[in-house]
Amino acid sequence: MTTLGQTLASLVGRPGRTLLTALGTALGIATIVALLAVVGGVRHSAGNLVNLGPSELGLFQADAADPTTSILSTNLIAKLEHTPGIASASPLILLIGDLPKAPGSIVFGAPPGDFLTGGLVFSSGRAYTSGEEIVLGDTLARELHAAPGQTLTLAHRHLRVVGIYHNGIGYQDAGACLPLATAQAISGRQGEATSIVVRLAAATRPAAARHAIAKDFPGLTVISDADQATRAGVSGQLISQFGLVIVVLALVIGGIGVANTMLMAVIERRSEFALLSAVGFSGPQIAGRVLVESILTTIIGAAIGLLLGVIGAQLLVDALGAKSFVAPQVTAWDLGRGLLVGVLLGVLGGLYPAWRAAHVSPARVLAQQ
Amino acid sequence: MPGAAVTVTHASRAYGETVVLDDVSFTVAPGEMVALTGPSGSGKTTLLQLIGSLDRPSTGRIVVDDVSVGELSHPAEFRRATVGFVFQLHYLLASLSAQDNVELPLVAAHVPRRERAARALHLLEGVGLAGRARARPSELSGGERQRVAIARALAGNPRLILADEPTGSLDSAASQKVWELLSDVSTIAGATVIVASHDLTLAEHAGRALHLLDGRLVAPPEREPHPSEGLA
Numbered sequence: 001m002t003t004l005g006q007t008l009a010s011l012v013g014r015p016g017r018t019l020l021t022a023l024g025t026a027l028g029i030a031t032i033v034a035l036l037a038v039v040g041g042v043r044h045s046a047g048n049l050v051n052l053g054p055s056e057l058g059l060f061q062a063d064a065a066d067p068t069t070s071i072l073s074t075n076l077i078a079k080l081e082h083t084p085g086i087a088s089a090s091p092l093i094l095l096i097g098d099l100p101k102a103p104g105s106i107v108f109g110a111p112p113g114d115f116l117t118g119g120l121v122f123s124s125g126r127a128y129t130s131g132e133e134i135v136l137g138d139t140l141a142r143e144l145h146a147a148p149g150q151t152l153t154l155a156h157r158h159l160r161v162v163g164i165y166h167n168g169i170g171y172q173d174a175g176a177c178l179p180l181a182t183a184q185a186i187s188g189r190q191g192e193a194t195s196i197v198v199r200l201a202a203a204t205r206p207a208a209a210r211h212a213i214a215k216d217f218p219g220l221t222v223i224s225d226a227d228q229a230t231r232a233g234v235s236g237q238l239i240s241q242f243g244l245v246i247v248v249l250a251l252v253i254g255g256i257g258v259a260n261t262m263l264m265a266v267i268e269r270r271s272e273f274a275l276l277s278a279v280g281f282s283g284p285q286i287a288g289r290v291l292v293e294s295i296l297t298t299i300i301g302a303a304i305g306l307l308l309g310v311i312g313a314q315l316l317v318d319a320l321g322a323k324s325f326v327a328p329q330v331t332a333w334d335l336g337r338g339l340l341v342g343v344l345l346g347v348l349g350g351l352y353p354a355w356r357a358a359h360v361s362p363a364r365v366l367a368q369q
Numbered sequence: 370m371p372g373a374a375v376t377v378t379h380a381s382r383a384y385g386e387t388v389v390l391d392d393v394s395f396t397v398a399p400g401e402m403v404a405l406t407g408p409s410g411s412g413k414t415t416l417l418q419l420i421g422s423l424d425r426p427s428t429g430r431i432v433v434d435d436v437s438v439g440e441l442s443h444p445a446e447f448r449r450a451t452v453g454f455v456f457q458l459h460y461l462l463a464s465l466s467a468q469d470n471v472e473l474p475l476v477a478a479h480v481p482r483r484e485r486a487a488r489a490l491h492l493l494e495g496v497g498l499a500g501r502a503r504a505r506p507s508e509l510s511g512g513e514r515q516r517v518a519i520a521r522a523l524a525g526n527p528r529l530i531l532a533d534e535p536t537g538s539l540d541s542a543a544s545q546k547v548w549e550l551l552s553d554v555s556t557i558a559g560a561t562v563i564v565a566s567h568d569l570t571l572a573e574h575a576g577r578a579l580h581l582l583d584g585r586l587v588a589p590p591e592r593e594p595h596p597s598e599g600l601a
């Protein structure tokens with residue numbers, strides 16, 4: 001039997017302890033993977049709050065807690081449209097929680113017929129033209145059993161559904177669009193917008209335009225793609241940092257748990273390590289066996305944890321009531337990080353027990369027996 | 370490979386105020402089999418541990434061949450190369466088979482897997498357990514476990530075997546078999562064998578007996594004849 005085989009036999013020989021240690025690790029890893037997946041989903045969703053094309057930029061209030069809490073004056077529109085390289089600018093308002101039957105849905109307010117809503121593809125009905133009309137994403141329409149011609153109540157206003165659209169972006173298809181003026185009236189933010197989306201003139205490089213806007217309008221945050229979305233809000237950055245803190249906490253708590261279990265195992269098996277020392281195993285050799293055992297246990301735990309994490313991410317989003325606009329994103333890198341954390345837990349948790357095992361006094365232990 | 374010469378010179382071992390071994394001196398010739406007798410607590414186990422480099426003497430010197438074992442910086446290497454231990458409790462690892470237990474000293478010595486397996490099977494055959502190589506310790510009798518422990522002690526071709534009450538938990542038939550095996554190790558393999566036992570009658574299997582009492586070497590007590598010895 002190989003040395004690894006002997007280590008495995010030792011783990012299999014104590015199934016209860018192995019399983020409990022692995023399970024402790026699995027829960028830690030599952031938490032990490034689930035949080036990373038949800039954080040990834042939130043970042044992605046935030047990035048798509050404003051569905052930017054390749055020649056479009058999204059402008060938000062600098063230092064807003066969240067992109068949805070950004071407040072910009074619509075007076076900026078005219079100034080922006082006079083900025084070199086900008087072809088047009090359009091205000092956008094986001095309303096969240098105003099649909100009583102679908103509180104997680106986002107309602108977008110944009111001027112009728114502008115480039116933001118002009119790209120919507122309608123599966124039935126048409127785009128809105130007047131203040132008392134609304135168009136629904138097909139997911140929301142299914143959820144509400146709504147169809148063109150029906151009336152929808154939004155923040156105590158009765159709006160007529162005139163169209164159903166589909167554009168393939170989950171939270172947009174689970175949301176609705178209505179005229180900017182109506183959205184401003186509902187939110188009590190006349191003359192204001194959440195964001196301003198600018199379309200660049202032909203041959204204008206986005207980076208140059210961003211630089212120019214940032215220089216001329218220092219109170220704005222400019223994003224050009226989804227990956228930069230978290231820059232638009234402190235919350236996004238906080239979510240990312242929160243994820244990192246949770247990973248570190250899980251590592252520390254999991255490491256202590258593994259160390260405690262492995263230490264108990266070492267104390268319980270002192271005669272075994274004394275015997276190994278007596279037959280010629282050196283301290284590092286004994287420590288190595290304990291460390292390998294610890295790492296193998298946590299890798300088993302990590303494998304279970306990765307599976308639980310993927311399932312847990314969806315459950316977490318469901319529990320938070322955010323499934324309509326946050327889709328957990330589990331990437332290979334997230335899984336790799338989970339596995340890496342498992343190995344790290346095994347190393348960190350196994351170091352002290354390994355040291356203890358290597359320093360078991362064979363004379364004392366064997367004499368006590 | 371010839372057995373190891375053991376020279377113990379004024380060796381003492383104390384734990385705090387308690388003196389366990391007090392100024393002990395003797396020599397054992399290469400290939401000799403010596404019984405170390407004495408009642409429980411007389412210091413037999415401590416003396417074997419000092420000779421086997423599991424512990425260091427408080428004062429005095431113990432030399433195995435040319436090695437002063439109390440001054441070793443890497444005693445595990447010395448044990449791996451020179452010493453084979455047999456304990457009263459066999460100390461077989463429960464999760465491993467008999468063969469894997471025998472292979473342990475060879476794993477420590479980084480012997481290749483196939484060579485380890487061949488050597489372990491050969492040794493198990495030598496102690497009469499050829500058909501029990503895959504058995505776990507829990508599936509073996511007390512005598513069989515001790516024979517596996519002897520095979521393990523021999524795995525690294527040691528020049529010195531230290532056996533501490535190897536028959537202490539065995540019945541008379543199993544004890545007889547163990548003593549025969551240890552005698553063979555000395556006479557056939559040429560290894561030096563030191564066996565600690567509180568049973569004076571068993572010491573007769575050895576060529577020479579050293580008697581310990583309260584940590585000091587003393588003359589062996591007169592042995593009372595066994596009732597069976599008077600019968601014609």
